[in-house]
Amino acid sequence: MAAALLSSLLIFSFLSLGAPLSSNYYQKTCPNAESIIRKAVTDATKNDKTAPAGLLRMHFHDCFVRGCDGSVLLKSKGKNTAEKDGPPNVSLHAFYVIDNAKKALESACPGVVSCADILALAARDAVVLSGGPSWDVPKGRKDGRTSKASESTQLPAPTFNIAQLQQSFSQRGLSLEDLAALSGAHTLGFVHCASFNNRIHNFNSTTGIDPSLQPSFAANLRRVCPANNNAKNAGVPMDPSSTTFDNTYYKLILQQKVVFSSDNALLSSPKTRSLVSKFASSKDAFSKAFVKSMIKMSSINGGQEIRKDCRVVN
Incomplete structure (x- = not known):
């Protein structure tokens, strides 16, 4: 330790x-x-x-x-x-x-x-x-x-549990509060089947579907991403309002309708679970926490030059 x-x-x-x-x-x-x-x-x-x-x-x-x-x-x-x-x-x-x-x-x-x-x-x-x-x-x-x-x-991988997430964030000077707030970025975007197949197919030796998933939500994910699906672009929006930055993501966590294991993992720690509930009930509280954590995260820097072309070093 x-x-x-x-x-x-x-x-x-x-x-x-x-x-x-x-x-x-x-x-x-x-x-x-x-x-x-x-x-x-x-x-x-x-x-x-x-x-x-x-x-x-x-x-x-x-x-x-x-x-x-x-x-x-x-x-x-x-x-x-x-x-x-x-x-x-x-x-x-x-x-x-x-x-x-x-x-x-x-x-x-x-x-x-x-x-x-x-x-x-x-x-x-x-x-x-x-x-x-x-x-x-x-x-x-x-x-x-x-x-x-x-x-x-x-x-940090979408399959991480809360201990793995905490370790990944702490190595960068980020707290459980930062973890809960920054995870809210998942209110935007689209996720491919490969990132959550572990939860809907062959979850473990006794069940195919992660029991923490809400049943009808899990059924819909399986329809979009059937077993052995090789469609490159198949997947689902991160949440129904996936182009709007809001607090829907946290409401979905409480309803067990989030795609990543790492999203659901926020319920397994008393601290992050409390923050999920807080952010689900107040977009303002989420926004303030997100801004604070974004400034903290984005201030970590270790570069040496000003590139003339972002794709190549000088």
Whole structure:
């Protein structure tokens, strides 16, 4: 236990090194940075209603590996397979939004705004455009030069139980409160069958379906995702209002109508169960907690440079 705690503290300390972030970081060097990024996200959302969910998920996946350093944006090169091509990341999308924002920023103020900051700001804008809260994003992140597919396994899996989730979050300096609040990002998006097949087929030696699933909901999931289903794009929305940032997700947890084991796991700890109930009954309470935890998570940074192209190191 002591060794694990020391390891967690070392990971967090390493990722937190570097100049402190600031809300007015680009005030003099690129004063229009936020409006340029917001336009890129807004333009994308007009044509692709799934872009906000993609950007928010991309930001999480970036921050949980090496900190929020834009490493998930790098493309594979030569013998190195990058994070974005690791198994948990192959379904990430909306990279073009970051590319469009970067191109516009390089035209307005070349070599100034990091890709990691673009992604953090785009995630905030994605939430706002989906009807969620806004917040002042601390800025000044640097971009990393390392991206390995093998490290994408560090991401918390949809099959994780509460102990595994707690360990994953604590290694990044995040609490059970942060876990409960940040899980609310699952109010947006679409999930493929492969991510929850473990709950609806061959759950264990005695039953095919996870007994914690509400029966009619489980039956519907099995209709959409039959056994041995190989349809690449088959799946379901994360919740019925999957393009709107709201607190429906928490209501569904209490009704046992969520797709991931990791979502249902929030009921297995008194602390997270209490927070689920609180957020289910108050969108305002959820929004405030989400903003606080997003700022905390997105402030983990371990980069070294400002990339000219988000897909390749300088």
